[in-house]
Amino acid sequence: NYYAVLMAGGVGSRFWPVSTAQFPKQFHDMLGTGETLIQKTFSRLSQLIPEENILILTNEIYNDIVLQQLPQVKQEQVVLEPAMRNTAPCILYAALKIKKINPDAVMVVAPSDHWIEDEQAFISNLQQAFDYAQNEDVLMTLGIQPTFPNTGYGYIEYGTQDNNIIKKVFHFREKPDYETAKTFLQSGNFLWNAGIFIWSVKSVLHAFEKFQPGMYSLFESGYDEYNTPAEKSFIEENYPRSENISIDYAVMENAENVFVVPAAFDWNDLGTWGSLHDKLDKDANNNTVVNAKLFIENASNNIIRTDANKIVIVDGLNDYIIVDKENILLIYPKEKEQEIKKITEIVTKNS
Ligand code: GDD
Ligand code: MG
Structure with missing residues (x-):
């Protein structure tokens, strides 16, 4: 039963x-x-x-x-x-x-x-x-x-x-x-x-x-x-x-x-980009890169993902979420990741 x-x-x-x-x-x-x-x-x-x-x-x-x-x-x-x-x-x-x-x-x-x-x-x-x-x-x-x-x-x-x-x-x-x-x-x-x-x-x-x-x-x-x-x-x-x-x-x-x-x-709970970042492989500066070729300097603790193995150049960026998908590019501080839910609702309503 x-x-x-x-x-x-x-x-x-x-x-x-x-x-x-x-x-x-x-x-x-x-x-x-x-x-x-x-x-x-x-x-x-x-x-x-x-x-x-x-x-x-x-x-x-x-x-x-x-x-x-x-x-x-x-x-x-x-x-x-x-x-x-x-x-x-x-x-x-x-x-x-x-x-x-x-x-x-x-x-x-x-x-x-x-x-x-x-x-x-x-x-x-x-x-x-x-x-x-x-x-x-x-x-x-x-x-x-x-x-x-x-x-x-x-x-x-x-x-x-x-x-x-x-x-x-x-x-x-x-x-x-x-x-x-x-x-x-x-x-x-x-x-x-x-x-x-x-x-x-x-x-x-x-x-x-x-x-x-x-x-x-x-x-x-x-x-x-x-x-x-x-x-x-x-x-x-x-x-x-x-x-x-x-x-x-x-x-x-x-x-x-x-x-x-x-x-x-x-x-x-894989609820946010940050929780996913915890679970994925990271470089020496704690950056995770999914589906992208990264040229990176002075950057740490970012999660970066593209949908087409794009080349991404980053300098002087810490603690950010960068997600590129089709016609959308998200660049958002990790500490405010809970707010992506609200942003999404506004953006999808207005687009
Ligand atoms: N069928 C169905 N219908 N499933 C739904 C619906 C719905 O309307 N809304 C949400 N779910 C599913 C989600 O797909 C997810 O698998 C699960 O129910 C929980 O919903 P979330 O929206 O992810 O909840 P949460 O993460 O904000 O909070 C819950 O989970 C936390 C742990 O991950 C709460 O139970 C918290 O107390 C808990 O800590
Ligand atoms: Mg959840």
């Missing part, structure tokens, strides 16, 4: 201009390994979850890309959203569909765009979480030891005196501001939320009913139609009516039965 929900409907806008709404980052081979991020995630999860129990939740415009990149997946495993409403509605919808197949199911919800090196350690943490979630009314997440005050993550406060492998969470705080993130880091009893959740279908539905009653009754009203031919028209009509909110704000910040498994694996 193990199920997985692979979330693959995000746009990855902080990775613009390589990641775009037409072809987001989860469908790219961002690390140059020969596999796209969603292919890597699928094969990682299938070490514990039967392939036929893995659902891919994505926007309807990505259906063909998913089927092409994951030929082992059947159309009925690809759940199509008619509108982008962030992760809470997508998880609620998937949980109701799974409940109808198997009311005793336990499920993992995973993003499709992360890097995890030690797959064995990941699978054993996942197994620990499944074992616990199977019998308890809990919402579980995997926690990463934080290294800097990243404002793009959720933070998990737990008791350091707690000697259990699985720790009770006191507070879950999504995307704090920089000053708050700094105090979290200093206090030493916070982990980053990896964005990978484990729970029984019963527990997560119970939490939605409690904290998002409107969304719950909207989606639950079509329950009889789920997994039947009538489902499509119900979803087309009702999914866009849902609030646009992530699971972190909608459920995790409110719940009191949250537990965390501190991760025994290295993790990177």
Whole structure:
């Protein structure tokens, strides 16, 4: 009764201009390994979850890309959203569909765009979480030891005196501001939320009913139609009516039965150019160059990428992101990389 929900409907806008709404980052081979991020995630999860129990939740415009990149997946495993409403509605919808197949199911919800090196350690943490979630009314997440005050993550406060492998969470705080993130880091009893959740279908539905009653009754009203031919028209009509909110704000910040498994694996969410830079090869001055011939002086800590092996000449530049793709050239300071999302929205609206 193990199920997985692979979330693959995000746009990855902080990775613009390589990641775009037409072809987001989860469908790219961002690390140059020969596999796209969603292919890597699928094969990682299938070490514990039967392939036929893995659902891919994505926007309807990505259906063909998913089927092409994951030929082992059947159309009925690809759940199509008619509108982008962030992760809470997508998880609620998937949980109701799974409940109808198997009311005793336990499920993992995973993003499709992360890097995890030690797959064995990941699978054993996942197994620990499944074992616990199977019998308890809990919402579980995997926690990463934080290294800097990243404002793009959720933070998990737990008791350091707690000697259990699985720790009770006191507070879950999504995307704090920089000053708050700094105090979290200093206090030493916070982990980053990896964005990978484990729970029984019963527990997560119970939490939605409690904290998002409107969304719950909207989606639950079509329950009889789920997994039947009538489902499509119900979803087309009702999914866009849902609030646009992530699971972190909608459920995790409110719940009191949250537990965390501190991760025994290295993790990177590949959320920004900087996090990708961390994972790629660098020269002696910490520059990464992808698809470009570089003539470089007095330059350090840059990530530079072109789409056609261009010659790039750089002098006196530090801590920048330079990405050249077709008719777009991005030159942006690394320290402001979280803002690329906003810039992208403005640029795409006006062009
Ligand atoms: N199906 C579907 N539909 N998937 C979506 C949607 C949607 O509308 N929106 C986002 N996703 C997918 C993304 O593709 C990604 O794989 C995952 O859901 C998480 O969304 P992000 O937009 O990347 O979230 P985030 O990075 O800002 O924050 C989350 O992840 C962090 C760790 O990477 C939160 O859970 C944070 O608490 C966490 O620290
Ligand atoms: Mg992310």
